[in-house]
Amino acid sequence: xxxxxxxxxxxxxxxxxxxxxxxxxxxxxxxxxxxxxxxxxxxxxxxxxxxxxxxxxxxxxxxxxxxxxxxxxxxxxxxxxxxxxxxxxxxxxxxxxxxxxxxxxxxxxxxxxxxxxxxxxxxxxxxxxxxxxxxxxxxxxxxxxxxxxxxxxxxxxxxxxxxxxxxxxxxxxxxxxxxxxxxxxxxxxxxxxxxxxxxxxxxxxxxxxxxxxxxxxxxxxxxxxxxxxxxxxxxxxxxxxxxxxxxxxxxxxxxxxxxxxxxxxxxxxxxxxxxxxxxxxxxxxxxxxxxxxxxxxxxxxxxxxxxxxxxxxxxxxxxxxxxxxxxxxxxxxxxxxxxxxxxxxxxxxxxxxxxxxxxxxxxxxxxxxxxxxxxxxxxxxxxxxxxxxxxxxxxxxxxxxxxxxxxxxxxxxxxxxxxxxxxxxxxxxxxxxxxxxxxxxxxxxxxxxxxxxxxxxxxxxxxxxxxxxxxxxxxxxxxxxxxxxxxxxxxxxxxxxxxxxxxxxxxxxxxxxxxxxxxxxxxxxxxxxxxxxxxxxxxxxxxxxxxxxxxxxxxxxxxxxxxxxxxxxxxxxxxxxxxxxxxxxxxxxxxxxxxxxxxxxxxxxxxxxxxxxxxxxxxxxxxxxxxxxxxxxxxxxxxx
Numbered sequence: 001x002x003x004x005x006x007x008x009x010x011x012x013x014x015x016x017x018x019x020x021x022x023x024x025x026x027x028x029x030x031x032x033x034x035x036x037x038x039x040x041x042x043x044x045x046x047x048x049x050x051x052x053x054x055x056x057x058x059x060x061x062x063x064x065x066x067x068x069x070x071x072x073x074x075x076x077x078x079x080x081x082x083x084x085x086x087x088x089x090x091x092x093x094x095x096x097x098x099x100x101x102x103x104x105x106x107x108x109x110x111x112x113x114x115x116x117x118x119x120x121x122x123x124x125x126x127x128x129x130x131x132x133x134x135x136x137x138x139x140x141x142x143x144x145x146x147x148x149x150x151x152x153x154x155x156x157x158x159x160x161x162x163x164x165x166x167x168x169x170x171x172x173x174x175x176x177x178x179x180x181x182x183x184x185x186x187x188x189x190x191x192x193x194x195x196x197x198x199x200x201x202x203x204x205x206x207x208x209x210x211x212x213x214x215x216x217x218x219x220x221x222x223x224x225x226x227x228x229x230x231x232x233x234x235x236x237x238x239x240x241x242x243x244x245x246x247x248x249x250x251x252x253x254x255x256x257x258x259x260x261x262x263x264x265x266x267x268x269x270x271x272x273x274x275x276x277x278x279x280x281x282x283x284x285x286x287x288x289x290x291x292x293x294x295x296x297x298x299x300x301x302x303x304x305x306x307x308x309x310x311x312x313x314x315x316x317x318x319x320x321x322x323x324x325x326x327x328x329x330x331x332x333x334x335x336x337x338x339x340x341x342x343x344x345x346x347x348x349x350x351x352x353x354x355x356x357x358x359x360x361x362x363x364x365x366x367x368x369x370x371x372x373x374x375x376x377x378x379x380x381x382x383x384x385x386x387x388x389x390x391x392x393x394x395x396x397x398x399x400x401x402x403x404x405x406x407x408x409x410x411x412x413x414x415x416x417x418x419x420x421x422x423x424x425x426x427x428x429x430x431x432x433x434x435x436x437x438x439x440x441x442x443x444x445x446x447x448x449x450x451x452x453x454x455x456x457x458x459x460x461x462x463x464x465x466x467x468x469x470x471x472x473x474x475x476x477x478x479x480x481x482x483x484x485x486x487x488x489x490x491x492x493x494x495x496x497x498x499x500x501x502x503x504x505x506x507x508x509x510x511x512x513x514x515x516x517x518x519x520x521x522x523x524x525x526x527x528x529x530x531x532x533x534x535x536x537x538x539x540x541x542x543x544x545x546x547x548x549x550x551x552x553x554x555x556x557x558x559x560x561x562x563x564x565x566x567x568x569x570x571x572x573x574x575x576x577x578x579x580x581x582x583x584x585x586x587x588x589x590x591x592x593x594x595x596x597x598x599x600x601x602x603x604x605x606x607x608x609x610x611x612x613x614x615x616x617x618x619x620x621x622x623x624x625x626x627x628x629x630x631x632x633x634x635x636x637x638x639x640x
Contacts, residue, residue, distance in 0.1 A: 008104075009101060009104055012097060012100070012101050012104070013101060015048055015049055015097065016049060016094055016097050016098055016101065018045070018048055019045040019046075019048045019049035019090065019093070019094050019097075020045075020094050022041075022044060022045035022048070023042070023045045023087060023090045023091065023094065026038070026041045026042055026045070026086075026087075027087050029041075035084075038086065039081075039086065042081075042086035042087070042089070042090055043081075045090045045094075046077070046081065046086075046089060046090045046093060049090065049093040049094045049097050050073070050074075050077065050093035050096075050097070053070050053073050053074060053093065053096070053097075054070075054074050056070040057070040057071045057073070057074035057075075058074075069241075069287045069288065071245075072241070072244075072245070072283050072284070072286065072287045073092065073093070073096055073284070073287065075280070075283055076092060076280045076281075076283040076284045076619075077089045077090075077092050077093055079276060079279075079280040079283075080092070080277075080280055080616060083273055083276065083277055083280075085277070085616065088615075088616035088617065089616075091616070091617070091620060092284055092616060092619070092620055092623075095620045095623075095624040095625075096287075096620075096623065096624050098624060098628070099623070099624040099627040099628050099631075102627075102628045102631050102632070122138055122153075122154040122155070122156035122157075122190060122191070123154075124136065124137065124138065124156065125137075125138045125141050125147050125156035125157060126147055126148040126149065126150065126153070127141065127145060127146070127147055127148070128146070128148060133148060138156040138157055138207040139207050139208070141156070141157055141203060141206075141207060142203075142206070143203055143204065143205060143206055144202060144203060145202070145203050146162060146200055146201070146202050146203075147159060147200070147201055147202075147203060148198065148199070148200055149188075149194045149198070149199045149200075149201060150194065150198055151166070151194055151195065151196050151197065151198065152193065152194065153193070153194050154190075154191060154192070154193055154194075155168075155188050155189060155190050155191065155192045155193075155194065155201075156190055156207070156210075157190050157203045157204075157205060157206070157207050157210045158187070158188070158189055158190050158203065158204050158205045158209075158210045158211055159187070159188055159201035159202055159203045159204055160185065160186070160187055160188075160201060160202050160204055161182055161183060161184050161185065161186050161187075161188060161199055161200070161201045162184060162200050162201055162202050163184060163199070163200040164183075164184070164197050164198050164199040164200055165181070165182070165183040165184075165197050166181075166182060166194055166195045166196060166197030166198075166199050167179040167180065167181055167182070167195030167196065167197075168180050168181075168182050168188055168192045168193070168194065168195065169192060169193040169194075169195065170189070170191075170192045179195055182199070187204070188201055189210075189211040190207075190210040190211050190213070191211060240286075240288055241286075241288060244282070244283070244286035244606075245283070247282065247286075248279040248280075248282045248283045248286070249279070251275060251278055251279040251282055251610060252275055252276045252278075252279035255275035255278065255279070256271050256272050256274075256275045259271060259275070274612065277616075278609060278610060278612050280616070281609040281614055281615060281616050281618075281619045282606060282609045282610060282619075284616065284619035284620065284622070284623050285602060285605045285606050285609050285614070285618075285619045285622040285623060286602065286606060287623045291594070291595060291598045291599065291630075294594040294598070294627070294630035294631055294633070294634045295591055295594060295595065295634075297631060297634040297635075298587060298590050298591045298594060298633075298634040298637050299316035299319060299587065299591065299637075301587070301634055301635060301636075301637035301638045302316070302319055302583060302584070302586070302587030302637040303315075303316065303319070304638065305583060305637055305638040305639065306580065306583045306584075309576075309579065309583075310569065310570040310571050310576065311567065311568075311569055311570070311576060311579065311580045311583065312567065312568040312569075312570065313566070313567050313580070313584070314565075314566050314567070314568075318549065318566040318567060319584045319587055319588065320584075320588060321530050321548055321549045321566070322530075322532070322549055322566075322567060322580060322581060322584035323581070323584040323585045323587070323588040324528060324529055324530045325479060325529075325530050325531070325532045325548075325549060325581055326478065326479055326480070326481060326525075326526070326529040326530070326531075327479070327481040327482075327483070327521060327525065327529070327530075327531040327532070328474060328479050328481070328482050328483070328531075328532050328533075328534060328577065329482075329483045329484075329485060329518060329521060329531060329532070329533045329534065329543075329547065330482065330483070330484050330485070330502070330533075330534045330535075331484075331485055331486065331514075331533075331534065331535040331536065331540050331543075332484055332485070332486035332488060332493060332496060333370065333461065333486065333488070333536070334370075334535070334536030334553075335464075335534050335535060335536060335553055335574065336463065336464060336467055336484065336496060336500060336502075336574070337461040337462060337463055337464060337496065338461060338462045338463075338464055339370045339461065339536070340370070340374075340461065340462055341370045341371050341373070341374035341443065341459045341460070341461050342374055342377075342378070342459065342460060343357070343374055343375065343377075343378035343457055343458070343459055344440075344442060344458050344459065344460045345440060345457070345458040346455060346456075346457050346458070347436070347438060347440070347455060347456055347457075347458065348436040348453075348455040348456060349454065349455035350452075350453075350454050350455060351449075351454055351455075354379075354382050355409075356447055356454055356455055356457070357375065357378055357379040357382065357457070358379050358385060359407050359409070359418065359420045359447065359449060360375050360379075360420070360422045360445065360447050360457060361375045361376045361378070361379040361380075361385075361387070362387070362388075362391055362392050362405075362407045362420070363392065363395075363403050363404075363405040363407055363420040363421075363422045364376065364403055364422055365387055365389060365392050366389075366392070366395060367397070367403060371443060371445060371459055372403075374459050375422075375445070375457065375459075378457075390408075391407060391408040391410075392405055392406070392407055392408075393405070393406045393417075394406045398423065398427060398430070399510065399511065400426070400487060400509075400510035400511065401423045401424060401426045401427035401430065402421065402422050402423015402424060402427040402445075402446075403421075403422050403423060404419065404420070404421045404422075404427075404431075405419075405420055406418070406419055406420070407419075407420045418449050418450055419449070419450050419451070420447070420448070420449055421433070421446075421447070421448040421449075421451075422445060422446070422447055423445065423446060424444070424445070424446065424489070425444070425446060425489075426508075427446065428446050428448060428453070431448065431451065432451075433448045433451060433452075433453050434453060435453060435456065436453065436455070436456060438456055438458065439491075440458045441460065441491070441492060441495045442458045442459055442460035442461070442492055443458070443459040443460070443461065443488055443489065443492060444456050444457075444458060444459075444489060444492075445457045445458075445459060461496075463496065463499060463500060464572070464574055466573060466574055466575050467500050467574045468500055468501060469575055470573075470574035470575040470576075470577055470578055471500060471501055471502070471574075472501075473575060473578035473579075474577060474578045474581065476578075477578055477581050477582060477585070479578075479581065481504075482502055482503075482504070483502070483504045483505075483506065483521065484496075484497050484502045484504070484505045484506070485506050485509055485514050485517055485518075485543075486505075486506075486507050486508075486509065487507075487508065487509050487510065487511075487514075488507055488508070489507065489508060490505075490507040490508055492507075493505050493507035493508075494507070511542065512542075514540070514542075514543045515542050515543055515546050518531070518533060518543055518546055518547055519546065522546075522547070522548070525548075530548035530549055531547050531548045531549070532547060532548065532549040532550075532551050532567075532577075533546075533547035533549070533550055533551065534551045534552075534553055534577055535550075535551075535552060535553070536552065536553065540552075540564075541563070541564035542564075544564040544565050544566075545564050549566050549567065550564055550565040550566050550567070551565060551566070551567045551568075551569060551577060551580070552564070552565035552567070552568050552569065553569045553572065553574065553576065553577065567580055583637075586636070586637065587637045590633055590634060590636055590637055593633060594630040594633055594634060597626070597629070597630065597633075598626050598627075598630055601622060601626050602622055602626065605618060605619065605621075605622035606622075609622075
């Protein structure tokens with residue numbers, strides 16, 4: 001523990017130990033006959049332990065921000081010194097500083113999780129100038145610049161590898177400890193650490209738009225979005241502290257007056273001293289440190305602990321929403337399935353399979369959709385194919401249906417332009433073309449050439465490993481309502497849902513239909529419960545924004561994910577969904593434990609203090625002891 005302390009924390013520890021030793025020694029000395037000397041001696045440990053508290057209280061008074069814990073401690077301990085309770089006065093300061101030390105150390109532990117994440121920020125980028133490697137500020141590197149990443153260096157900017165092979169450690173970004181191999185053509189993300197090989201890569205973004213910068217901005221802004229519990233505590237402290245100060249003053253003045261009027265006791269120094277001592281004890285007990293410190297610390301620890309596991313939660317308000325999730329809606333492609341579509345068959349083809357694939361691949365040449373990519377890969381695998389953009393013109397993309405384009409068919413005599421339609425059965429219906437049915441499991445891509453149906457291509461997607469385990473973990477966490485949405489055919493969707501164990505499926509949905517479907521599910525939600533939508537963060541931005549909580553999975557490097565989602569799972573592991581829910585629920589449980597425990601103990605001790613049953617030592621426990629226990633409990637949020 002000592003090795004992990006900052007110099008400031010070590011200095012505070014030294015002051016606390018020195019003050020405690022002096023307090024014990026002076027308490028054992030027979031100084032009752034020398035009151036001035038006794039006061040002077042006890043003043044040394046008092047000021048050693050609490051000079052910074054007194055300074056902060058004085059500054060607060062000058063700045064008209066009087067009612068805080070420093071003011072309460074200053075008034076209570078100075079009052080105890082005036083009453084001659086030197087040992088108790090010093091003890092209050094010593095134990096209060098012990099509490100502050102625990103708080104500082106706990107915050108430091110939480111911050112270390114964030115600091116480890118902050119280490120992804122690169123300090124420089126290597127570029128080659130006149131045969132020499134030159135280090136430059138990443139801010140100065142323009143998009144399209146070739147950079148060099150040497151072994152052991154951080155990738156400064158998102159880029160595409162142009163030369164070299166290496167392994168890439170993405171643990172700081174995703175929490176995934178297994179390095180991945182990268183080679184020419186692969187994307188590498190800023191903040192990753194290069195393994196053993198020298199890489200050349202062409203930047204695809206500016207530094208401020210790169211993954212590391214986006215993640216850091218997200219984490220830094222997370223603390224500004226406060227949960228309802230934090231907002232309540234802030235408002236509570238503003239009213240609570242002046243109220244207890246007024247109550248203490250009333251206790252000190254009205255207590256002895258009431259005793260004289262009702263009890264018939266005469267006004268004596270002992271009577272007034274007794275009630276003033278009660279009032280001072282009341283002030284020490286009333287210090288709201290335990291609540292004011294532990295609640296934000298719990299959220300901070302939860303956010304930091306989640307970040308270290310590759311889960312970025314945009315604020316503690318979303319932590320509360322995540323903890324209340326009872327319905328999870330999953331997009332199929334990229335969430336339940338890998339999104340790695342592969343051609344598994346060509347049926348009812350009236351032309352050669354190679355020719356049919358070529359026309360379909362060219363029509364989808366400019367599309368970034370995974371299905372289009374699978375068509376291009378399948379054609380390239382057959383050889384003798386050049387994806388020439390000059391052979392494609394008049395491309396019309398029809399949302400949720402497919403693509404219609406004019407494609408140049410190369411022939412021996414002369415090139416011929418053909419109108420090629422590639423898409424689902426709805427596209428064929430809209431064009432008045434009768435499509436042949438298909439009973440194979442997978443995505444069916446129909447192809448028509450010059451308004452004549454030429455056959456269909458079957459494309460299958462692979463189920464993500466761990467998805468059944470992820471869904472089981474969600475159900476174990478009490479999330480029983482799990483729904484799958486997809487634009488795919490109902491037959492394919494139901495086959496995937498049956499394989500992973502999802503009972504409610506909504507298929508053949510256009511992008512706008514997904515939003516409508518989520519709105520219908522939201523209308524069925526119980527009050528106080530929330531619905532989370534999980535998507536890949538690229539095509540699902542409208543739905544991510546519309547749900548109570550948007551979770552983008554496997555969306556590292558996606559601007560759409562970071563902008564639209566409230567929670568970003570930086571790796572592609574579906575088990576992260578249940579992990580995020582568990583972290584949020586543990587964090588919120590600890591927050592409420594601290595609130596109930598701190599307020600409950602303080603109310604009991606305040607009553608005992610007002611009745612004169614509790615002395616300053618019990619007050620120290622009610623303040624410092626409760627704060628230490630709450631802080632230690634809050635530290636548990638760092639662990640899942």
